[in-house]
Amino acid sequence: MQLPKGFRFAGVHCGLRSSEPGRLDLALIVSDMPAAAAGVFTQNRVAAAPVHVCKERLPRNDARGIVICSGNANACTGEQGMSDARRMTALAAREIGCTPEQMLVASTGVIGRFLPMDVFETGIPAGAKKLGSDLAAFEAAATAILTTDTRIKTASRQVGPYVVAGFAKGAAMIGPNMATMLGFVLTDAPIRADDLQSILRGAVETSFNCISVEGHTSTNDTVLILANGTGSPLAELAAFSIAVKELCEELARGIASDAEGANHLVTIDVAGCRSDADAKKIAKTVAESALVKSAIYGADPNWGRFVSAAGYAGVEFEETDLSCWMGPFELYRAGVPLPFDPKSASAYLKDNREVHLRLVLTLGIGKCRFYTCDLTPEYVRLNADYTT
Amino acid sequence: MQLPKGFRFAGVHCGLRSSEPGRLDLALIVSDMPAAAAGVFTQNRVAAAPVHVCKERLPRNDARGIVICSGNANACTGEQGMSDARRMTALAAREIGCTPEQMLVASTGVIGRFLPMDVFETGIPAGAKKLGSDLAAFEAAATAILTTDTRIKTASRQVGPYVVAGFAKGAAMIGPNMATMLGFVLTDAPIRADDLQSILRGAVETSFNCISVEGHTSTNDTVLILANGTGSPLAELAAFSIAVKELCEELARGIASDAEGANHLVTIDVAGCRSDADAKKIAKTVAESALVKSAIYGADPNWGRFVSAAGYAGVEFEETDLSCWMGPFELYRAGVPLPFDPKSASAYLKDNREVHLRLVLTLGIGKCRFYTCDLTPEYVRLNADYTT
Numbered sequence: 173m174q175l176p177k178g179f180r181f182a183g184v185h186c187g188l189r190s191s192e193p194g195r196l197d198l199a200l201i202v203s204d205m206p207a208a209a210a211g212v213f214t215q216n217r218v219a220a221a222p223v224h225v226c227k228e229r230l231p232r233n234d235a236r237g238i239v240i241c242s243g244n245a246n247a248c249t250g251e252q253g254m255s256d257a258r259r260m261t262a263l264a265a266r267e268i269g270c271t272p273e274q275m276l277v278a279s280t281g282v283i284g285r286f287l288p289m290d291v292f293e294t295g296i297p298a299g300a301k302k303l304g305s306d307l308a309a310f311e312a313a314a315t316a317i318l319t320t321d322t323r324i325k326t327a328s329r330q331v332g333p334y335v336v337a338g339f340a341k342g343a344a345m346i347g348p349n350m351a352t353m354l355g356f357v358l359t360d361a362p363i364r365a366d367d368l369q370s371i372l373r374g375a376v377e378t379s380f381n382c383i384s385v386e387g388h389t390s391t392n393d394t395v396l397i398l399a400n401g402t403g404s405p406l407a408e409l410a411a412f413s414i415a416v417k418e419l420c421e422e423l424a425r426g427i428a429s430d431a432e433g434a435n436h437l438v439t440i441d442v443a444g445c446r447s448d449a450d451a452k453k454i455a456k457t458v459a460e461s462a463l464v465k466s467a468i469y470g471a472d473p474n475w476g477r478f479v480s481a482a483g484y485a486g487v488e489f490e491e492t493d494l495s496c497w498m499g500p501f502e503l504y505r506a507g508v509p510l511p512f513d514p515k516s517a518s519a520y521l522k523d524n525r526e527v528h529l530r531l532v533l534t535l536g537i538g539k540c541r542f543y544t545c546d547l548t549p550e551y552v553r554l555n556a557d558y559t560t
Numbered sequence: 561m562q563l564p565k566g567f568r569f570a571g572v573h574c575g576l577r578s579s580e581p582g583r584l585d586l587a588l589i590v591s592d593m594p595a596a597a598a599g600v601f602t603q604n605r606v607a608a609a610p611v612h613v614c615k616e617r618l619p620r621n622d623a624r625g626i627v628i629c630s631g632n633a634n635a636c637t638g639e640q641g642m643s644d645a646r647r648m649t650a651l652a653a654r655e656i657g658c659t660p661e662q663m664l665v666a667s668t669g670v671i672g673r674f675l676p677m678d679v680f681e682t683g684i685p686a687g688a689k690k691l692g693s694d695l696a697a698f699e700a701a702a703t704a705i706l707t708t709d710t711r712i713k714t715a716s717r718q719v720g721p722y723v724v725a726g727f728a729k730g731a732a733m734i735g736p737n738m739a740t741m742l743g744f745v746l747t748d749a750p751i752r753a754d755d756l757q758s759i760l761r762g763a764v765e766t767s768f769n770c771i772s773v774e775g776h777t778s779t780n781d782t783v784l785i786l787a788n789g790t791g792s793p794l795a796e797l798a799a800f801s802i803a804v805k806e807l808c809e810e811l812a813r814g815i816a817s818d819a820e821g822a823n824h825l826v827t828i829d830v831a832g833c834r835s836d837a838d839a840k841k842i843a844k845t846v847a848e849s850a851l852v853k854s855a856i857y858g859a860d861p862n863w864g865r866f867v868s869a870a871g872y873a874g875v876e877f878e879e880t881d882l883s884c885w886m887g888p889f890e891l892y893r894a895g896v897p898l899p900f901d902p903k904s905a906s907a908y909l910k911d912n913r914e915v916h917l918r919l920v921l922t923l924g925i926g927k928c929r930f931y932t933c934d935l936t937p938e939y940v941r942l943n944a945d946y947t948t
Contacts, residue, residue: 192662192852218871248867248879250896284897320611386850388865389872460848461941462774462935470944476671477776479636483606484777491606491636508638509672547850555851556858 173328175310176335178204178400180303183316186295188281188288196316200299201356207400209235210369211274212376214393220247221257222277223394229273232366235398236274238356239264239296240317243339244281244288245352247391256287263292267300278394280319280342280352281321284441295397314339317354320554325426326458329415334361334401336415340423352392353380355423361412362401371413372397377386379420382452383428383543386551387460395420425543429526432554434545436468436474437526443495445538450487454531454541457485465547468527473517475503482531489533497530506534523542561715563698564723566592566788567693571700574683576631576669576676584704586680588687589744590625590656595788597664598757599853600764601779608635610665611643611782615662619753623786624662626744627652627684628705630729632669632676633740635779644675651680666782668707668730668740695848705742708942713814715801720865722749722789724803728768728811740780741768744809749800750789759801760785764859765809770840771816771931774939775848783808813931817914820942822933824856825914830870833926838875842919843930845873853935856915863891870919877921884900885918894922 179201186198210231213223229235240505246253264549268275279287303309314324320340328337337465340355357372376395397416405413429437440458445451458464461481467474479496497518501512521527567589572585598619603609617623627648634641649663656663667675673704691697702712706729716725728743745760784802794800828846833839846852849869855862867884880895887908891898909915937946 216868217870217875217877218868218882245864248892248895249898250865250879258743283862283868284892286897388849388851388869391864391868391871458820461776462939463776466940466943472944474671476633476636476779480604480606480671480779481776481777483604487605489605491638494606504636504672507636509636509674547940549940551850552854552857552935552940555854556860 173307173326173337174330174335175305175307175328175337176358178360180204180305181242181309181313182296182299182302182304183312184299184302186298187291188241195493196312197241198295198299199240199313199316200237200264200303201313201358202303203235203246203398203400205300205400205402206234206236208233208363208368209396209398210365210372211394211396212297212372216389216391218248218391220245220392221249221253222246222279223392224254224521225257225261226276226394226396229276231369234274235267235276236270237264238276238396239276239318240278240354242280242317242319244279244285245283245392246279246287249286252286252530256289259289260292262399263296265360267297276396278392278396280317280354280392283504285393302439314516317341321430323430325430327422329419331361331412331415332523336419338419338423338428342427353388353427355380355395355420357385357395357397357416357419359399360401362398362403362405363399363412364405366510367405367409368397371416371452372407374413375417378417379424382541383424383430384459384546385545424525428543428545431545433548433551435544435548438468438544438546439526439528440542440544441530444533444535445487446536447538448540449538451538451540452542453487454482454485457481458529458531459542459544462547467503468521469546469548471518471521473498473501473503473521476530478531479504489535493533493535495532499528561695561714561725562718562723563695563716563725564694564746566748567746568592568693569697569701570687570690570692571704572683572687572690574686575679584700585631586683586687587628587701587704588625588691589701589746590691591623591786591788593788593790594622594624595786596621596751596753596756597784598788599752599782599784600760602778602782604777604779606636606779609610609637609641610634611780612642612668613645613649613784614664614784618663619757621753622662623664624656624658625652626664626666626784627665628742630668630707632667632673633671633780634667634675640674644677648680650813651684655685661913664784666742666780666784668780670704672781688887700730700816706731708820709818711818713811715807715810715817717807719749719800719803722747724807725805726811728815731814733776738780741815743768743783743808745783745785745804745807747787748789748794749787750791751800752793753939755797756785756787758798759804762801763805763808766805767812770929771812772844772847773819773933816931816933819933821936821939823936824934826856826932826934827914827916828932829918829928830928832921832923833875834924835926836928839926839928840930841875842870842873843928845868845869846917846919846934847930850935853932856909857934857936859906859909861886861889861891861909863904866917866919867892877923881921881923883920887916905946908938922942
């Protein structure tokens with residue numbers, strides 16, 4: 173995997189996860205030179221302190237890095253939380269030699285607990301000492317942001333002479349130990365902050381905004397992008413935009429696939445709508461139906477659930493506009509059920525970790541691809557007991 | 561329990577649930593004289609055939625009854641389904657001595673299968689022979705509409721010289737064997753169909769529309785009301801409206817309490833919003849969060865989930881506007897977490913089958929009471945395998 177030039181990374185154990193000695197819980201990303209920076213954040217009205225701090229500071233053209241902690245979301249923590257998030261950036265800035273405002277910050281973990289700030293006083297300097305530009309350092313940072321994820325999610329793309337690389341964690345509020353989807357994208361291409369902002373917003377729309385585990389929007393969702401290339405900013409941004417979009421889609425797909433307790437990655441394609449927005453409404457509603465997700469867990473080709481979920485998505489259509497496929501099986505055509513072999517259809521769900529639903533309407537060219545996972549008893553068990 | 565005069569009821573086994581011999585699967589409700597009738601139906605774009613048939617026929621002032629089957633939803637069945645639903649009413653009408661149009665129809669069960677119509681040819685006449693006006697007949701009808709419900713839901717109110725009684729089943733699409741919430745309300749008061757329609761719509765809004773199991777809107781949701789009183793229609797409808805509203809709320813609460821796999825009935829009160837509609841948005845979002853519901857199952861007072869669900873409900877507010885209680889425990893006040901004893905709070909969830917969440921904002925007088933249940937591994941298991 174290629175990494176962009178001029179970035180260094182670290183992942184260390186600072187002590188936030190005191191019950192898991194040695195588990196990485198603090199990540200640092202540093203650009204050796206001032207970088208353009210932009211971000212996209214949770215729409216939750218209850219946004220965590222680090223989200224507020226990043227929003228105050230972005231977009232900007234002189235960012236120097238990001239400090240990230242896992243294990244505590246620093247959400248619902250009022251003024252104390254804001255001051256703690258700013259303190260994290262100040263500690264990192266002191267190590268790197270920049271102003272606190274040049275540092276960004278993200279957190280993930282349990283909501284409603286104050287950060288034990290003393291761990292950062294030694295942890296952040298220790299992290300700064302470990303900064304490196306190799307793959308091992310990049311992966312240590314990618315590891316340190318994880319919570320209930322079982323593996324790191326990283327991706328990289330080459331765009332002409334430039335590299336875009338990124339890492340991400342978690343989806344929605346999938347787990348007991350976390351409350352967030354975080355993504356970080358880094359490039360050595362020269363791009364202005366305002367261009368970065370629109371490129372990132374477009375990329376998030378078809379990637380991180382097209383995954384759902386249970387539809388619970390986190391307080392901490394954050395995607396940040398840094399571009400530290402020197403020289404005149406790129407004029408032709410199309411290729412770069414596509415690379416960022418593909419990279420984000422790869423990371424997002426990795427998140428859905430690694431969702432808590434999940435046995436299946438489910439790709440939902442909706443086509444033939446009046447608009448992409450309509451298609452996304454239908455895809456998201458199907459993706460978030462507990463009945464759809466339970467059926468997939470149970471390898472039950474209960475297509476009535478897929479079709480009925482489409483029906484309450486808030487999009488106007490007639491039953492006769494709708495057809496439905498599951499993998500290679502056409503189950504419902506223009507409002508009428510089709511004969512199919514339930515045993516083979518069930519085997520399709522049982523034998524494939526990645527499964528595919530397709531809903532096609534006859535109203536236009538709007539479409540959406542959406543990722544989700546199945547709902548398993550393990551998900552409920554994992555989420556039934558955390559804070560106590 | 562008091563029953564309205566001039567109604568007869570039956571519940572029989574017609575053979576729709578052929579794998580469960582003797583299980584009641586066909587209900588009849590008959591008014592001895594023409595009755596005013598009104599209905600409220602699913603908002604799902606994919607509505608079942610019986611819903612379409614009822615909508616064609618309502619409101620009207622000469623209805624004679626309702627025929628209901630459980631085990632098959634007659635949904636996603638195209639023109640064949642429409643003709644089958646009409647045939648059910650024709651068979652019932654022949655027994656009762658009225659036109660098919662005077663009969664209403666409802667179904668609940670698996671989606672996407674054609675009705676085996678032969679079972680009704682003998683089943684409906686057999687049901688007609690069993691019609692009775694006593695409590696046993698009423699309860700047989702209330703039993704015959706059940707699917708995965710573990711108990712009947714019935715309620716009754718006296719309004720002056722009149723009686724309103726009703727029965728209901730299921731909630732949203734809670735179960736593998738069903739796909740519907742059905743409710744039937746019967747009164748011997750003299751009320752015109754258009755008044756019945758507005759009274760029923762108002763009552764449904766704070767009752768059947770304020771419960772959720774997993775938020776999956778069924779294709780078959782139907783609430784019907786019949787009023788067969790003779791003489792001049794009631795002029796003063798306030799007391800009657802309140803009785804219908806209370807009756808519907810009692811039935812709705814019964815549905816949420818008997819949701820599939822549920823261990824807890826959860827009452828969510830939201831107050832202090834700009835409008836009742838805003839309060840309902842927040843209450844519904846909290847009620848439908850898998851993370852909230854898993855936490856309650858696990859007796860985990862993880863209030864960050866309650867608060868963050870409120871934050872993504874689509875209602876504008878600031879964190880500092882929001883406070884949160886769980887039972888007697890105040891957990892979050894004006895955007896700041898409060899100290900509480902997690903052991904006692906967990907014991908509150910563990911020791912009470914009925915638990916209470918309260919979210920209070922500072923923006924107005926809008927409020928909503930909403931009922932839901934917890935999410936259990938049993939729910940997932942029950943819903944994981946049905947049609948195959």
